[in-house]
Amino acid sequence: MAQTHAVEPTRRDFLYVATGSFAAVGAAFAVWPLIDQMNPDASVLALASIEVDISSIPEGQESTFKWRGKPVFIRHRTDAEIAAAEADDAAALPDPESDSARLRPGPSGELEKKWLVVIGVCTHLGCVPLSYRGEYDGYFCPCHGSVYDTSGRIRKGPAPTNLEVPPYEFVSDSRILIG
Amino acid sequence: MSHQSTYTPGNAFSRWMDERLPVMRLVNDSFVDYPVPKNLNYWWTFGAVLSFCLAVQIVTGIVLAMHYVPTTELAFASVEHIMRDVNYGWLIRYVHSNGASMFFIAVYIHMFRGLYYGSYKAPREVLWILGVLIYLLMMATAFFGYVLPWGQMSFWGATVITNLFGAIPLVGEALRTWLWGDFAVGDPTLNRFFSLHYLFPFLIAGVVVLHIWALHVTGQNNPAGIEVKDPKKDTVAFTPYATMKDAFGLAIFMILFSYFVFFNPNALGEPDNYIVADPLVTPAHIVPEWYLLPFYAILRAVPDKLGGVVLMFGAIAILFVLPWLDTSKVRSARFRPLFKQFFWIFVVACIGLGYCGGQSPDKILIAVGDGGFDVTDLSRILTIYYFAHFLILFPLLGLIEKPKPLPESIAASVLGSEPAKS
Numbered sequence: 017m018a019q020t021h022a023v024e025p026t027r028r029d030f031l032y033v034a035t036g037s038f039a040a041v042g043a044a045f046a047v048w049p050l051i052d053q054m055n056p057d058a059s060v061l062a063l064a065s066i067e068v069d070i071s072s073i074p075e076g077q078e079s080t081f082k083w084r085g086k087p088v089f090i091r092h093r094t095d096a097e098i099a100a101a102e103a104d105d106a107a108a109l110p111d112p113e114s115d116s117a118r119l120r121p122g123p124s125g126e127l128e129k130k131w132l133v134v135i136g137v138c139t140h141l142g143c144v145p146l147s148y149r150g151e152y153d154g155y156f157c158p159c160h161g162s163v164y165d166t167s168g169r170i171r172k173g174p175a176p177t178n179l180e181v182p183p184y185e186f187v188s189d190s191r192i193l194i195g
Numbered sequence: 196m197s198h199q200s201t202y203t204p205g206n207a208f209s210r211w212m213d214e215r216l217p218v219m220r221l222v223n224d225s226f227v228d229y230p231v232p233k234n235l236n237y238w239w240t241f242g243a244v245l246s247f248c249l250a251v252q253i254v255t256g257i258v259l260a261m262h263y264v265p266t267t268e269l270a271f272a273s274v275e276h277i278m279r280d281v282n283y284g285w286l287i288r289y290v291h292s293n294g295a296s297m298f299f300i301a302v303y304i305h306m307f308r309g310l311y312y313g314s315y316k317a318p319r320e321v322l323w324i325l326g327v328l329i330y331l332l333m334m335a336t337a338f339f340g341y342v343l344p345w346g347q348m349s350f351w352g353a354t355v356i357t358n359l360f361g362a363i364p365l366v367g368e369a370l371r372t373w374l375w376g377d378f379a380v381g382d383p384t385l386n387r388f389f390s391l392h393y394l395f396p397f398l399i400a401g402v403v404v405l406h407i408w409a410l411h412v413t414g415q416n417n418p419a420g421i422e423v424k425d426p427k428k429d430t431v432a433f434t435p436y437a438t439m440k441d442a443f444g445l446a447i448f449m450i451l452f453s454y455f456v457f458f459n460p461n462a463l464g465e466p467d468n469y470i471v472a473d474p475l476v477t478p479a480h481i482v483p484e485w486y487l488l489p490f491y492a493i494l495r496a497v498p499d500k501l502g503g504v505v506l507m508f509g510a511i512a513i514l515f516v517l518p519w520l521d522t523s524k525v526r527s528a529r530f531r532p533l534f535k536q537f538f539w540i541f542v543v544a545c546i547g548l549g550y551c552g553g554q555s556p557d558k559i560l561i562a563v564g565d566g567g568f569d570v571t572d573l574s575r576i577l578t579i580y581y582f583a584h585f586l587i588l589f590p591l592l593g594l595i596e597k598p599k600p601l602p603e604s605i606a607a608s609v610l611g612s613e614p615a616k617s
């Protein structure tokens with residue numbers, strides 16, 4: 017009789033387990049604020065979009081703007097650069113994407129082929145690539161040697177993906193809203 | 196070896212204290228009467244050197260924190276202020292920044308010592324694992340510290356290292372943003388790194404206590420790699436023998452330390468870190484501090500992002516399982532002719548990786564036609580050797596090698612083959 021008592025769960029065992037589980041769940045809830053406080057806070061999130069004037073960027077040149085603490089490259093592409101980017105749509109790309117998929121329409125609804133807007137952060141480990149450098153005259157990352165083309169697509173080196181295109185739209189012919 | 200306590204309180208107060216909180220007994224049994232093998236050489240003084248380094252970093256660090264400001268606006272200027280205006284600020288900062296390098300010189304010697312004399316083998320596995328843990332914490336601490344002056348290398352080093360975590364599938368990006376507290380390395384990042392840089396050395400101190408505790412349970416290994424048989428013949432008292440030897444080793448070490456602090460304080464640093472951080476321009480050649488270069492070379496040797504990160508962390512993780520990869524029962528390389536040769540090849544490979552990590556990856560070493568054998572090729576060969584050393588040679592050597600005969604006892608190894616006079 018005494019033996020079966022020791023083996024079979026009692027009401028007290030149940031209470032122990034229930035109390036313990038409740039305490040564990042409570043502890044997990046208490047830890048969450050301590051973890052989540054490290055995520056971007058309200059003031060960081062508030063700075064999330066910028067509007068820039070692109071009329072001062074001549075053809076064949078590029079300007080850099082700071083958005084969310086990162087550089088954004090806005091490149092006024094020449095016809096030759098556009099042609100090179102489009103021709104390479106058919107090349108073997110590590111991260112296949114057509115040039116047109118990386119561009120956005122202007123106010124008229126037509127694709128703005130002259131304007132390439134990419135985040136200037138190498139998709140390998142985050143360095144800022146150098147413009148108009150490397151085999152494809154697009155970008156070259158000095159850190160570990162990734163090479164991008166005139167569409168910001170990765171062509172060579174350790175970076176896994178193309179330069180990211182930020183969310184943006186043309187608010188007029190000469191102004192872009194990023195973010 | 197856990198030995199019988201030999202402490203006898205000398206006066207009424209220490210007797211009273213001993214019955215309430217026996218700290219004096221602990222100190223006596225750990226650092227005075229504690230028996231150490233009598234054949235320890237100078238490679239065994241680096242434990243004391245390391246304790247000294249930790250103390251120096253904590254003391255100078257706490258003082259620096261009285262003047263340093265952890266914001267992106269003011270961090271760089273506050274370090275310049277420490278250098279120019281604060282009384283002896285230049286000295287304190289140079290001791291702290293060179294102290295980090297000296298700390299790593301000492302820890303690398305300490306670790307290679309352990310590898311050479313087989314100190315990681317049974318029964319010292321836990322002692323070794325705690326050591327690797329301290330090494331990991333040291334790297335994290337030094338990384339956080341290097342970000343604080345907010346120069347170009349601080350910023351870009353922080354960017355590259357935190358981006359490593361972005362390579363983790365699924366959760367990588369969220370984890371990276373969480374580490375940053377922003378969408379790039381910025382103010383929140385600097386502030387939390389300062390908080391963690393202050394915390395980690397005290398975590399290290401905690402693990403050091405466990406490390407020494409484990410050491411005093413198993414007793415020290417020694418150059419002969421054999422256990423103490425007769426404490427009377429094989430050991431001497433920690434004080435004065437080990438204390439004095441440690442003090443002498445430390446004095447020599449401090450000469451080297453002083454050379455860097457007083458005559459060449461920026462030799463081990465990067466000039467680019469005297470340029471204030473600019474999130475829009477990456478320096479042409481970014482490199483981590485010298486003590487992280489071998490791992491950086493392994494990272495770059497792999498053409499795949501995730502693969503590089505996995506191998507880099509793997510290179511450290513493998514140290515944790517070392518005790519179980521080595522199949523040889525003989526500890527000391529003195530009696531392992533093959534292992535001894537491969538040990539030195541391994542040292543050269545590590546230095547070679549360090550060299551590669553500091554060079555531009557496409558630098559040509561041996562020109563052949565247009566291209567040739569470049570730094571990346573060399574890093575690949577050395578990376579393969581690094582892993583092969585542990586994963587292939589460690590298990591294999593123990594099986595094929597014929598060790599030399601071990602000395603009868605520590606006393607016999609000190610006094611030659613003749614039986615020790617007692």
Ligand code: HEM
Pocket residue numbers: 249252253254255256257258259260263274288291292295298333336337338340341342343344392393395396397399464
């Ligand atoms: C394991 C021990 C420690 C290591 C390896 C270490 C390493 C470093 C390194 C490499 C730097 C950058 C130095 C430079 O280039 O200027 C640094 C800076 C700094 N550390 Fe530490 N540190 C340690 C302990 C501490 C502690 C305990 C504190 C106390 C708060 C501290 C406070 C600071 C401060 C305020 C700076 C910024 C000032 C400066 O850059 O010189 N450190 N640390």
Ligand code: FES
Pocket residue numbers: 138139140141142143157158159160161162173174175
């Ligand atoms: S960060 Fe650009 S190649 Fe590594």
